Amino acid sequence: MLSIKDLKASVEGKQILNGLNLEVKPGEVHAIMGPNGSGKSTLASVLAGREEYEVEGGAVNFLGKDLLDMSPEDRARAGMFLAFQYPVEIPGVSNANFLKTAVNEVRKSRSLAPYDSKEFLKIMKEKMALVEMDKAMTQRSVNEGFSGGEKKRNEIFQMAMLEPTLAILDETDSGLDIDALRIVSNGVNALRDGNRSFIVITHYQRLLDYIVPDFVHVLYKGRIVKSGTKDLALELEEKGYDWIKEEVAVGA
């Protein structure tokens, strides 16, 4: 469903991704790890279509379409979801109103009738339970005054509402205490249905105890330099990244 070939991208004139390759099939969970500055968040931003990131080369195919040719909103409507590392605040816009607008936009693009308020509330109630979210949070302004944990939970809640085909979690675990981590992971696991795919970007193996990946990739200097199963994550936890850096140096 997602095929990345030799992707090169830069930001502010600095090349970050240097020929990245990745294949994601329906239902798979891919974890992407790597030292700071290796290009993890850049990958998420490029896939979501953030404008400051310049694609220098390569190709990305998403569900049979040229992803790089699509606007950010069209990517979202096609089923791509990014759980932000730093979700932004939108003062004065209630979470519920924001989501209703988003969900109905996505439905419109698929020629589905918009949800009326009653239907929408019903669905919202179901999904709120997934992330143990308080009803009051839907009436608060989007992310405004939310704690770090609440913001991340809100991202997963939005994901549940939008029912994407591919979800990219950009360091969703950062800044979460152990309870919040559990809640967020449970939310993600509940959405694993054998068809929906995930790219989970993280620094820590800890998250992968909760969200068990099918594949683990190590990103270093803008390329995937090693891939394996969840055991690779454990090995990284134990040994750090130096041995990988050395391998790359030797290979070069």
Place this chain on the structure above:
Amino acid sequence: MSEDLKILDEVTNSEYKYGFVSNIESDNAPKGLDESTVRFISAKKNEPEWLLEWRLKSFRHWLTLDEPTWANVHYPKIDFQDIIYYSAPKKKPSLNSLDELDPEIKATFDKLGISLIEQQRLAGVAVDAVIDSVSVKTTFRETLGELGIIFCSFSEAVHDHPDLIKKYLGSVVPHTDNYYAALNSAVFSDGSFCYIPKGVRCPMELSTYFRINSAGTGQFERTLIIAEEGSFVSYLEGCTAPMRDENQLHAAIVEIISHTDATVKYSTVQNWYPGDKNGKGGIYNFVTKRGICMGDRAKISWTQVETGSAITWKYPSVILKGDYSVGEFYSVAVTNNMQQADTGTKMIHLGKKTKSIIISKGISCGKSQNSYRGLVRIGKKAEHARNFSQCDSLLIGDKCGAHTFPYIEVGNKTAKVEHEATTSKVGEDQIFYCNQRGISTEDAVNLIVNGYCKEVFNQLPMEFAVEAQKLLAISLEGSVG
């Protein structure tokens, strides 16, 4: 230029949607202004001698004044001799029902989406429709009459309720108040009059739609609202104007008198033609709006949504004379393209324990300039007076400007005055976040701006709030996607 900015830039290309001219034969005064113009207007309206004298007194005073230049707005000098000061639909109607309404006028309202019938039937809103200068139709007057409420055109009030007019005309905004107030007092054409008797709660929103129509016609509305002891009224004023090439001058006056324990809520949505994207044409809007809380615990609340006019110069104010009286000002001012707005409020605290709140939200896009100008004055005797002001500015794009000019004068040590101000930009991060959830950039900006204005929109009556949101969307159109 980033994509968002480019898109924002396109807002500039959004053209005014309410620009059309309806062909109603006008009965115009000759161009220009001298004493004979004032006499012409007064005669046209069959006015009593005392009112003519008052107009002439105002005119003579106006001659001694200079055009004010302190506002942060720039425009070519107005030629006051190049303006028609009176224009009225020729078939002066005296209607028993809406069916008798001039079909042209009716069509005009239909284009604006203001069907009087619809409003009567569905919303229960009494509408006093003004095309150019003469009131065409006043509805619901009978229902209101049973409660002793008077809601009619200013001209009618002059004839039917001369004592009230004599007592209150110019009592809040004297004819000497400022340049445009003096001009209005000399040549005012028509407007609305509203009187709520003691202890009466007006059961419906009173609504007036103003509309400038004849080419080159200045419009000088005059509104007078009197709320007697313990009464309540919510008054709505909404405006749209047809597109014009030459600038049209508008200098209105609104006076509100709120007696002991009375409350007046005055809401405006103003959407006059702002000129094209190069700043050609558009309405010059120089308005004096002021209310006085005469008695104890009186309250006056101004809510305004300003999206139109080439130039806006407007400071709805409250004189808090009675003890414990309350003044409120909630404002959203949007400027786009080449528009300039200098708007704000004055809260004059005279009585003890008087309270005022100011919430001002300025939104600038295109190459527009948006200024907030506000005065909070605490008089010597205003023990324990309190004010809270919040002035926020939102910038869309990088060619516009936002300015804040707060003036605070405190004459009593027990007073408490708070002022907060913020300036923010519609962030690319916010827009991208919305995009990533499937929301287009245009809808995203609307969503963000609406959220930003929420505190003010919450003050508007329901249907008006919906209209305000639509207007906002039109004003921001093209600014995005």
